[in-house]
Amino acid sequence: MIDITGFLINWLEYFAIYAILAVTLSLESGISGITNFGKVAFFGLGAYLGAIINTYLLLAISGVDVVKAPPYTAEGVIALIEISTLNPALVLGVFTLSILVSFIVTGVFGYLLTYPIIRVGSGFVGFTLLCVGEVLRGIYVNMEFVGGTNGMLGIPQPFIWLGIPMLSGLCYLLLSVTILALTYIVTDRILGSPLGRTLRSIRDDDIAALCLGKDVPKIKSKIFFLTSGFSGVAGTLYACYVSSVNPQMFVTLVTFNVWAMIIIGGSESPIGAIIGALILTLIERILPLIASLNEYLPFTPDYLRPVFIGLIMTIVLIKYPRGLISMKPPKFIKSAVEELIREAS
Amino acid sequence: MPPIAGKRLLALIFATLVIGLIIGYSTGYYVGGLGTPQTGGVSERTYTLGVTFALSGAVSSVCVQWEPVVRMAIDDLNNLAKSMGLNIVFKPHILDDGGTADGALKNVQTLYATGVRIVIGPALSSQVKAVKAFSDSNKLIIIAPCSNSPALAIRGDYIFRTQPSALGESKALAALAVQEGLKSVVSFHLNDEFCNVFAQSFKKFFEESGGTVLYDLVYQSGQADYGSDVASLASWVAKLNPDAVFYCGYATDGANVLTHAADEPTLRGVRWLTVEGFYGASEVLTHKVVDFARAVKMIGIRPVPITNPLYDEFVEKLKKYGAAPTLCSENVYDAVMIAGLAVLRAGGSSDPDVLRRALIEAAKTYYGPGGWGLFDENGDRLQASFRLWTMAFVNGTYQYVDIGHITDSNIVIEKKL
Amino acid sequence: MEIYRAILCSYVFSWIYILSSLPLTLSYRTTKVFNFAHPIFITYGAYVVIIVNEVLGREIPLAVAVFLAFVVGGLVSLISHLLVFKPLSYQRVSSNVYMVTSMGLWFIYQYVLYIxxxxxxxxxxVNFLSYSTIEYKDVRFLQDVLGLNSMPQYTITATLIGVSVGVALYILFNKTVLGLSLxxxxxxxxxxxxxxxxxNRLVNLTWFLVGGITALSGVIWVNFSGSTTPDLGLNIVVDNFAAAFIGGLYSLPITAVASIVLALIENMLLAVLNYYFGVQPTVRIAIVFGIVLAILVARPPMGAGGGLPYRFIKRVSRK
Known part of the structure; x- marks a missing residue:
């Protein structure tokens, strides 16, 4: 039988993590005009911070000698598996700490980064941030403390002690969705506030905003603190979900995936970003079905998966350059939805 | 008509997608035969084995050669089931993970959701690490054909590996180096778990045998070219004057490195030792590289037992599927066969614990192209004998040729280099 | 230190980066499209040579390789413009939309090539997914005639293509009405x-030239490197963009200089750091992008993509 529930949990987990990145990117790029091609830098930093805290700290508190059994060795992994199933309070406590630390450290990193980065002019900020992501990846590759190129393993999922995969997955999904909701609410509040209007004015013409007395660098720094912090949290969620990290997980392509999400959904609205994340993560999950054409095609059918993704991206953007959020639905669907909403309210 | 509000659109899209998802999967289930086990016809059952390989990306050159191996193994399994009078048909569901950890996890999750309970792959240790938590918590059996990371040698989990541990192979290669009179070596390898493990264990055993690894030069994967790394290697060889270079890399980077090395007079003046990383790769077999291999008396090692007619049969049969053996291809075949035999032994059961036990038992009695299937307590294959190989011009073509073997106590080089 | 190979690599990479970064800058200047699919032209350039070489039998001449790569690269580029970028330009979309659409194009081109x-x-x-080197028979003939057999063939190939394209572009942009119009x-x-x-016609021509010239990097590549894969463009995409960005997406001379500097950092500097300071080549990404970052921050480009750089803020606020 097809496990629809399991499928939905796994897909929505990915969706929630990527949607956090997409919503923050829409606040940075679509709304505030900070072209961030270095999203993966903050995502990766958060993931590594989460990995370090949830392994080293957990082992150290539990009395394991992390020098003899670091978390990137089999001994460390075995110890972590035992601890994570036997000591729920400790696992949850350390996980909560890792979320907080990730938010603060990546947030501060983003805040501090704005000052040198902003010097290069708005057109070049994107690529400069991309370089930051690559530099960080280069650093992870060469840090033995985090397993170097081999990465780290055994990062405990905080609900693994529940013992039932479906239940622990569901709890983790709820947690991720809660953080996504928090990110959305914060973004929405900012958009509705005077700060939101200032941000839009900065996006449309930062020099004009500057001339009108707005402290553009400072405002951008504040926004960048917030969005970087949430991206870091998404990274920690990802690390604990996958239970392993390695430098190859945080390549620039991840950033571009998130960009594709916000542009396809509609970059000027967090809802658009969520729609983009929803669609792209689902397409990635659905398309493996193509592989069942194995017997009929003279080449690997799964090669068609990225071709379809590319086609969808291209066609959607030619048809709806402002994103799907600007889509006008067929009349009958619109009236049906309006009817439903009216009934519900 | 004004655009509809974002929140309503989101609700609409979400509802459409979920309905589409259910319809799509149901269609896929019936059309593609993805479910496992599944009843078809009167009493025939289809059992799908999941496969996730890096069919694109940095190691795709190796992994695309595994696809025909999987088809061959599936055909053999089906013939076996037929000959036993069993009404079970095996089918592969092959997905491309691009060599990424994220891709492997998504594929494994998707395969699991479609009812697959045994997955062959992923290829790289970093990918196996990414799927381990999912595999363990959902009791999904993973048979990794080419992972050798010591960090994954964990007792009682659901990860099995048909690639023998690098320790035995490195020890044998160190013994070979000593027998060949090599006292000092410069190590040059890809910064990847597969090669790092080989380099570290070779250093350990070689130094225990009285040799010295003078310098360990590591190059990073994912680059377009490695010419400057070869230049650095030449500098170290010129400075330290070692007896040999120990090299580990895969097909694509291997072809690049060896093509550049062939132009370096300094590097032509020392012996080269290697493992199976680029064995079988056709892009390496150029006049320049084969000539270089002859000049440096290159010897490689690979974990295939010497007295195994099944391997030679495997190579011959594989030609009919339009492929040649490459790195780990015999392990891929064995992985599929052991998985299939486990399913037969378990009577087509989908119970993960029954399947796991059946897998361990099936492996105990399985002997394939890669040797005994027997797993150790960590689910890793045991192997004690190895073949030695080089590249040469034979019968008018450039080929990989076996030149000797290593067993527990013997190192035999049958052909002169 | 055996520096000879590092020098050769720097030299060839300089040409490869110049031939791919200059057209990127050119296309941005002319069309304001930042094309993420740009490096795919290098891959297509390399693959058209490989495929023709195998299909027609070995030993393709350089002249034929250059012609085929230029035409195929140019056509792919032109088709991308006509089918995708042009319709988008009618809708006056933002540069980000161009960027993401070009990513979609990249996926399509890359995986069609895989198929x-x-x-x-x-x-x-023959393994087309990872292909070895191609030798050009006319270049070998030239080597024989000029007595340059001790030089690796790829240095001559790179010089011939690089210098020819440089001269052709100079003449086009400075001595012809067409170039002045561009x-x-x-x-x-x-x-x-x-x-x-x-x-419209001139923009079409620009796209054709951009794709064609970039594809010539692929012609050098297959002669130089021991391995060509469909991921070739992906592996050098960021270096490509780095050179173009340092040039401010505007200045062709600065882009060319940046290409040379990048090639030197990646090949010479890393070899020197490894030999004299024991720094492993695995630091390549960190070093290269660290330096690019430092260059961008220390000397922010004033080109087409920049607004008012905030380095002037203090002066503005003081006033």
């Missing part, structure tokens, strides 16, 4: 249109 390679691999029993479009398209220049 083609796999089909050809099965047909010709420059005019980059500086002020409306004004050029008012003067009666057929802008």
């Amino acid at each position: 083609v390679c796999q089909l050809l691999t099965r047909r010709y029993d 420059r005019g479009i980059a500086d002020n398209a409306s004004l050029v249109a008012i003067c009666g220049v057929p802008i």
Whole structure:
């Protein structure tokens, strides 16, 4: 039988993590005009911070000698598996700490980064941030403390002690969705506030905003603190979900995936970003079905998966350059939805 | 008509997608035969084995050669089931993970959701690490054909590996180096778990045998070219004057490195030792590289037992599927066969614990192209004998040729280099 | 230290980066499209040479390789413009939309190439997914005639292609009306249109030239490197963009200099750091992008992509 529930949990987990990145990117790029091609830098930093805290700290508190059994060795992994199933309070406590630390450290990193980065002019900020992501990846590759190129393993999922995969997955999904909701609410509040209007004015013409007395660098720094912090949290969620990290997980392509999400959904609205994340993560999950054409095609059918993704991206953007959020639905669907909403309210 | 509000659109899209998802999967289930086990016809059952390989990306050159191996193994399994009078048909569901950890996890999750309970792959240790938590918590059996990371040698989990541990192979290669009179070596390898493990264990055993690894030069994967790394290697060889270079890399980077090395007079003046990383790769077999291999008396090692007619049969049969053996291809075949035999032994059961036990038992009695299937307590294959190989011009073509073997106590080089 | 190979690599990479980064800058200046699919032209350039070489038998001449790569690269680029970028330009979309659409194009081109390679691999029993080196027979003939046999063939190939393209571009942009019109479009398209220049046709021509010239990097590549894969463009995409960004997406001379500097950092500097300071080549990404970052921050480009750089803020606020 097809496990629809399991499928939905796994897909929505990915969706929630990527949607956090997409919503923050829409606040940075679509709304505030900070072209961030270095999203993966903050995502990766958060993931590594989460990995370090949830392994080293957990082992150290539990009395394991992390020098003899670091978390990137089999001994460390075995110890972590035992601890994570036997000591729920400790696992949850350390996980909560890792979320907080990730938010603060990546947030501060983003805040501090704005000052040198902003010097290069708005057109070049994107690529400069991309370089930051690559530099960080280069650093992870060469840090033995985090397993170097081999990465780290055994990062405990905080609900693994529940013992039932479906239940622990569901709890983790709820947690991720809660953080996504928090990110959305914060973004929405900012958009509705005077700060939101200032941000839009900065996006449309930062020099004009500057001339009108707005402290553009400072405002951008504040926004960048917030969005970087949430991206870091998404990274920690990802690390604990996958239970392993390695430098190859945080390549620039991840950033571009998130960009594709916000542009396809509609970059000027967090809802658009969520729609983009929803669609792209689902397409990635659905398309493996193509592989069942194995017997009929003279080449690997799964090669068609990225071709379809590319086609969808291209066609959607030619048809709806402002994103799907600007889509006008067929009349009958619109009236049906309006009817439903009216009934519900 | 004004655009509809974002929140309503989101609700609409979400509802459409979920309905589409259910319809799509149901269609896929019936059309593609993805479910496992599944009843078809009167009493025939289809059992799908999941496969996730890096069919694109940095190691795709190796992994695309595994696809025909999987088809061959599936055909053999089906013939076996037929000959036993069993009404079970095996089918592969092959997905491309691009060599990424994220891709492997998504594929494994998707395969699991479609009812697959045994997955062959992923290829790289970093990918196996990414799927381990999912595999363990959902009791999904993973048979990794080419992972050798010591960090994954964990007792009682659901990860099995048909690639023998690098320790035995490195020890044998160190013994070979000593027998060949090599006292000092410069190590040059890809910064990847597969090669790092080989380099570290070779250093350990070689130094225990009285040799010295003078310098360990590591190059990073994912680059377009490695010419400057070869230049650095030449500098170290010129400075330290070692007896040999120990090299580990895969097909694509291997072809690049060896093509550049062939132009370096300094590097032509020392012996080269290697493992199976680029064995079988056709892009390496150029006049320049084969000539270089002859000049440096290159010897490689690979974990295939010497007295195994099944391997030679495997190579011959594989030609009919339009492929040649490459790195780990015999392990891929064995992985599929052991998985299939486990399913037969378990009577087509989908119970993960029954399947796991059946897998361990099936492996105990399985002997394939890669040797005994027997797993150790960590689910890793045991192997004690190895073949030695080089590249040469034979019968008018450039080929990989076996030149000797290593067993527990013997190192035999049958052909002169 | 055996520096010879590092020098050779720097030299060849300089040409490869120049031939791919200059067209990127050129296309941005003329069309304001930042094309993420740009490095795919290098891959297609390399693969058209590989495929023709295998299908027609070995030993393709350089002249044929250059012609084929230029035409195929140019056509792919032109088709991308006509089918995708042009319709988008009518809708006056933001640069980010161009960027993401070009990413979609990249996926399509890259995996179509994978499919083609796999089909050809099965047909010709040659591994097209990872291909070794190609030697050009006319270049070997030239080496024999000029007595340059001790030089690696790829240095001559790179020089021939690089210098020829450089001279051709110089003549085009400085000595012909066509070139002056192209420059005019980059500086002020409306004004050029008012003067009666057929802008659409010239933009098409620009795209063709951009794809064609970039594809020539692939012709050098297959002669230089021991391995060509469909991921070739992906592996050098960021270096490509780095050079173009340091040049401010505007200045062709600075882009060329940046290409050379990048090639030197990646090959010479890393070899020197490794030999004299024991720094492993695995630091490559960190070092290269660290330096690019430092250059961008220390000397922010004033080109087409920049607004008012905030390095002036203090001065502005003081006033």
